[in-house]
Amino acid sequence: MKTNEALEKLAAYEKTSFALGHAAGLMYYDGATIAPKGSADIRGSTLGELSRMGYNLTTSKETLEMLETLMADKASLDFITARKVSELFRDYDRVRRIPVDEYVAWQELAAKSDAVWHEAKEKDDFALFEPYLQKMFDTAKRIALYMEPDKKPYDTMLDMFERGLDTEKCEAFFIPLRAKLVPLIQKVTAKADQVDDTPLKQSFPVETQRRFSEFLMDVMELDRNHCLIGETEHPFTINFSKYDVRITTHYHEDMLVSSLYSVIHEGGHALYELHIGNDITFTNIGGGVSMAIHESQSRFYENIIGRSREFCGIIYPWLKKEFAPRLDNVTEDAFYRMINKSTPSLIRTEADELTYSLHVMIRYELEKRMFDGTLTAKQLPAEWNRLYKEYLGVDVPNDRKGVLQDSHWSNGNIGYFPSYAIGSAYSAQYIIEMSKNLNLWEEIKSGRLGKINAWFEDRIWKHGKTYDPGKLFESVCGNFNPDVYISYLEKKFTEVYGL
Amino acid sequence: MKTNEALEKLAAYEKTSFALGHAAGLMYYDGATIAPKGSADIRGSTLGELSRMGYNLTTSKETLEMLETLMADKASLDFITARKVSELFRDYDRVRRIPVDEYVAWQELAAKSDAVWHEAKEKDDFALFEPYLQKMFDTAKRIALYMEPDKKPYDTMLDMFERGLDTEKCEAFFIPLRAKLVPLIQKVTAKADQVDDTPLKQSFPVETQRRFSEFLMDVMELDRNHCLIGETEHPFTINFSKYDVRITTHYHEDMLVSSLYSVIHEGGHALYELHIGNDITFTNIGGGVSMAIHESQSRFYENIIGRSREFCGIIYPWLKKEFAPRLDNVTEDAFYRMINKSTPSLIRTEADELTYSLHVMIRYELEKRMFDGTLTAKQLPAEWNRLYKEYLGVDVPNDRKGVLQDSHWSNGNIGYFPSYAIGSAYSAQYIIEMSKNLNLWEEIKSGRLGKINAWFEDRIWKHGKTYDPGKLFESVCGNFNPDVYISYLEKKFTEVYGL
Numbered sequence: 001m002k003t004n005e006a007l008e009k010l011a012a013y014e015k016t017s018f019a020l021g022h023a024a025g026l027m028y029y030d031g032a033t034i035a036p037k038g039s040a041d042i043r044g045s046t047l048g049e050l051s052r053m054g055y056n057l058t059t060s061k062e063t064l065e066m067l068e069t070l071m072a073d074k075a076s077l078d079f080i081t082a083r084k085v086s087e088l089f090r091d092y093d094r095v096r097r098i099p100v101d102e103y104v105a106w107q108e109l110a111a112k113s114d115a116v117w118h119e120a121k122e123k124d125d126f127a128l129f130e131p132y133l134q135k136m137f138d139t140a141k142r143i144a145l146y147m148e149p150d151k152k153p154y155d156t157m158l159d160m161f162e163r164g165l166d167t168e169k170c171e172a173f174f175i176p177l178r179a180k181l182v183p184l185i186q187k188v189t190a191k192a193d194q195v196d197d198t199p200l201k202q203s204f205p206v207e208t209q210r211r212f213s214e215f216l217m218d219v220m221e222l223d224r225n226h227c228l229i230g231e232t233e234h235p236f237t238i239n240f241s242k243y244d245v246r247i248t249t250h251y252h253e254d255m256l257v258s259s260l261y262s263v264i265h266e267g268g269h270a271l272y273e274l275h276i277g278n279d280i281t282f283t284n285i286g287g288g289v290s291m292a293i294h295e296s297q298s299r300f301y302e303n304i305i306g307r308s309r310e311f312c313g314i315i316y317p318w319l320k321k322e323f324a325p326r327l328d329n330v331t332e333d334a335f336y337r338m339i340n341k342s343t344p345s346l347i348r349t350e351a352d353e354l355t356y357s358l359h360v361m362i363r364y365e366l367e368k369r370m371f372d373g374t375l376t377a378k379q380l381p382a383e384w385n386r387l388y389k390e391y392l393g394v395d396v397p398n399d400r401k402g403v404l405q406d407s408h409w410s411n412g413n414i415g416y417f418p419s420y421a422i423g424s425a426y427s428a429q430y431i432i433e434m435s436k437n438l439n440l441w442e443e444i445k446s447g448r449l450g451k452i453n454a455w456f457e458d459r460i461w462k463h464g465k466t467y468d469p470g471k472l473f474e475s476v477c478g479n480f481n482p483d484v485y486i487s488y489l490e491k492k493f494t495e496v497y498g499l
Numbered sequence: 500m501k502t503n504e505a506l507e508k509l510a511a512y513e514k515t516s517f518a519l520g521h522a523a524g525l526m527y528y529d530g531a532t533i534a535p536k537g538s539a540d541i542r543g544s545t546l547g548e549l550s551r552m553g554y555n556l557t558t559s560k561e562t563l564e565m566l567e568t569l570m571a572d573k574a575s576l577d578f579i580t581a582r583k584v585s586e587l588f589r590d591y592d593r594v595r596r597i598p599v600d601e602y603v604a605w606q607e608l609a610a611k612s613d614a615v616w617h618e619a620k621e622k623d624d625f626a627l628f629e630p631y632l633q634k635m636f637d638t639a640k641r642i643a644l645y646m647e648p649d650k651k652p653y654d655t656m657l658d659m660f661e662r663g664l665d666t667e668k669c670e671a672f673f674i675p676l677r678a679k680l681v682p683l684i685q686k687v688t689a690k691a692d693q694v695d696d697t698p699l700k701q702s703f704p705v706e707t708q709r710r711f712s713e714f715l716m717d718v719m720e721l722d723r724n725h726c727l728i729g730e731t732e733h734p735f736t737i738n739f740s741k742y743d744v745r746i747t748t749h750y751h752e753d754m755l756v757s758s759l760y761s762v763i764h765e766g767g768h769a770l771y772e773l774h775i776g777n778d779i780t781f782t783n784i785g786g787g788v789s790m791a792i793h794e795s796q797s798r799f800y801e802n803i804i805g806r807s808r809e810f811c812g813i814i815y816p817w818l819k820k821e822f823a824p825r826l827d828n829v830t831e832d833a834f835y836r837m838i839n840k841s842t843p844s845l846i847r848t849e850a851d852e853l854t855y856s857l858h859v860m861i862r863y864e865l866e867k868r869m870f871d872g873t874l875t876a877k878q879l880p881a882e883w884n885r886l887y888k889e890y891l892g893v894d895v896p897n898d899r900k901g902v903l904q905d906s907h908w909s910n911g912n913i914g915y916f917p918s919y920a921i922g923s924a925y926s927a928q929y930i931i932e933m934s935k936n937l938n939l940w941e942e943i944k945s946g947r948l949g950k951i952n953a954w955f956e957d958r959i960w961k962h963g964k965t966y967d968p969g970k971l972f973e974s975v976c977g978n979f980n981p982d983v984y985i986s987y988l989e990k991k992f993t994e995v996y997g998l
Contacts, residue, residue, distance in 0.1 A: 015544070019549060023522035023523075023526065023545060035743065036725050036726060036743055038724035038725040038742055039725065039742050042743060042781075045514070046522060049515055049519075050518060050522060052515075053518075228535045243540070
């Protein structure tokens with residue numbers, strides 16, 4: 001095969017591969033939002049077939065020949081094409097080691113598990129989910145060993161979401177973070193009565209909350225021509241290319257800030273995907289580069305922007321007016337403190353900025369132990385509850401608010417959690433870098449985030465997976481330094497709680 | 500290849516083929532309901548790729564070998580398998596004559612045209628849609644000639660939606676029907692002042708109409724575990740197997756009956772698909788057999804049931820209460836007359852039972868002429884308007900309410916329209932047959948349509964495409980006799996209008 005012919009085959013490959021991902025993605029989105037409940041089995045079967053087609057495409061003789069031709073002539077390829085080819089070859093090389101039936105069964109199991117998890121969570125019935133959960137971990141372990149026989153399976157899973165991450169790096173990050181966070185959290189907890197957020201727990205009509213989501217999407221300058229919002233049990237973002245990105249939220253009538261921060265968080269993910277460079281969209285490198293980089297965006301929008309004083313200046317007047325008279329006796333300053341109230345609590349997605357990383361650490365601990373064989377699915381609820389008591393001092397009343405709360409394990413995102421905390425830590429470093437080019441806080445005050453978006457677009461979003469995530473972060477912020485994150489938290493919560 | 504091996508390959512073929520159809524169907528549904536507008540192009544591209552995969556699957560050497568093996572050993576196959584194989588072979592034999600690029604381009608064009616049609620209708624801008632419409636007809640003609648080189652292309656299109664239908668049969672049905680309907684319509688029009696339906700044109704809040712749809716779906720005993728309702732510009736039903744059927748409606752605040760009859764009509768389609776036999780679901784014969792049979796179901800539920808006195812006894816109390824005080828001065832008898840008001844009008848989907856077939860005849864005339872070369876897309880609006888004046892006596896004020904009203908031509912359903920009228924005529928014959936087994940009108944009065952559903956399930960629904968549509972109809976009702984339909988209309992409208 002000549003290089004030119006191989007390049008043509010690459011273009012055709014990209015189109016087919018994109019279409020399969022697009023179809024499977026839409027099917028997942030539909031299943032999580034509006035699909036009738038009784039359709040889960042057949043959706044699982046179709047997702048299995050689509051992934052079989054993807055597997056066959058990736059591992060076909062023709063694809064291999066195309067990739068080998070291009071790898072052999074890599075020096076003649078432009079930078080972007082060379083990156084696409086080496087990433088494809090890496091995928092090929094890992095996937096071909098997985099027997100096709102295992103691969104398809106894994107996709108089908110994930111679809112089925114996700115449906116069972118939804119039901120189990122609704123019914124607060126962990127026993128229903130337990131066999132699926134155990135199978136998910138067992139299968140993930142086998143898949144990881146197929147892909148990287150010489151690596152610890154959990155490290156392979158971590159690397160899947162964050163290229164280069166392993167248990168050692170996690171330990172190096174989490175242990176000192178915990179050491180510094182715990183005393184700070186204790187100081188805040190001792191002054192818990194400084195902030196009372198009961199006014200945010202009145203009844204806030206869902207219809208108005210829906211309009212508020214639209215307002216937030218306008219402030220964030222999310223292009224509605226390519227982005228919509230749906231409703232689901234557990235909020236997530238999915239993209240079928242930069243031209244079609246879907247965010248989701250869940251409205252709780254008695255919790256104003258739950259959907260508010262879901263929308264900003266998922267909106268941050270969506271902005272990233274909506275601004276992938278035109279030259280790489282529809283290709284294997286045309287998406288967010290890693291989970292930590294992705295979370296560094298979503299959590300920057302959620303916390304650094306969304307929980308700032310300046311952002312309160314934008315959202316507080318809207319909320320006060322549209323939900324009148326509920327917030328009539330709440331000042332803007334009091335509102336700022338309320339949205340930054342820190343309380344050791346049960347639900348990760350509703351955790352405050354300060355305690356959030358401890359929720360992540362608990363999941364990291366449990367995943368690690370599910371992989372090293374010292375824990376089974378059956379034992380998970382008890383261990384979950386024990387760690388929540390130990391790390392956060394809270395009693396878990398039921399599995400719905402405990403081990404069943406997150407969707408990640410049910411749909412195969414095992415090894416994903418640590419990137420939430422790393423992303424949060426990354427996000428603090430952007431504040432420093434951004435200040436060299438624009439006044440972040442003044443931009444937020446303007447009520448339109450377009451210039452902040454442009455800053456990220458230039459440095460991160462447009463590049464997609466062109467660079468490895470660690471290298472990309474360093475190109476923007478220099479070395480990763482978790483102390484910046486700690487300092488940011490210390491300064492903010494010292495001020496909010498008058499420590 | 501041995502027969503056993505071929506049977507295994509058939510099972511694998513069915514699974515993949517089903518998955519591709521499922522994925523494409525969901526993508527179509529999403530595009531017509533909630534997808535962001537700017538996603539149409541990329542959705543078209545993915546639909547094109549999915550159809551390319553379908554084409555490759557259908558025409559592959561392996562499939563051919565499988566089919567030839569089974570065709571050669573057809574005598575040894577059970578009845579269902581033999582039917583599946585001969586239907587697959589027929590499809591194969593037709594599709595393989597279409598060049599793959601033409602085939603894919605046709606799918607992509609249909610997706611794109613559909614998006615442009617939505618926009619053109621919204622903007623009342625026929626010029627925007629015209630080039631796509633012309634291309635759709637040109638391409639349909641070419642595709643028809645590839646499939647059946649010796650047949651008139653329009654006959655091939657008719658046959659595609661209704662096996663065995665051709666222009667000759669259409670003329671034999673439509674010409675006498677028109678001859679009998681026109682004088683009846685004239686008599687009714689002369690007494691137009693007998694029925695005043697202005698009370699149905701007040702403001703009916705959409706939120707309450709949404710709840711009414713749920714009520715209707717309960718009355719129809721549509722299984723919500725496998726069936727949901729969405730909102731779209733032009734109502735349609737789509738099924739991704741009997742386990743996931745989606746109906747759609749469009750709410751007009753100032754027209755109570757528009758969504759009401761969309762929901763019952765689409766609900767009739769959905770009931771059919773929800774009750775396909777378990778033994779054939781997921782296979783090539785696991786769906787409604789033809790458009791006329793499908794429409795005979797949807798229009799039976801819409802008109803025979805939905806516009807009956809007995810059905811008023813179910814829906815009128817609900818509407819009176821929930822929309823109070825709007826219908827306080829409307830008696831149940833007056834309500835019955837209102838929902839049966841007959842007025843020559845502009846919009847097919849909102850046409851009354853009596854004038855409906857004339858809307859269909861206009862579209863049939865125009866399609867026929869687009870195919871025989873005596874009409875172009877550019878000339879369509881003028882001809883459309885001329886025929887509406889001639890057949891129905893109405894002036895078409897704009898293309899939005901004229902040639903742009905239906906989605907069929909934009910998404911490739913050319914040759915579909917005649918089956919609406921044939922299905923309507925079929926539906927009257929079911930009344931006679933059904934009366935041999937159950938009391939239709941008493942069943943409607945009960946407010947639950949389950950027993951009526953069961954009657955259709957046994958005779959029609961469960962069979963899917965096991966029998967040719969004409970044969971299936973005859974097995975239930977004997978010979979097709981349009982006079983039954985005429986008599987039904989004469990009797991009903993003589994009574995409603997006191998002729």
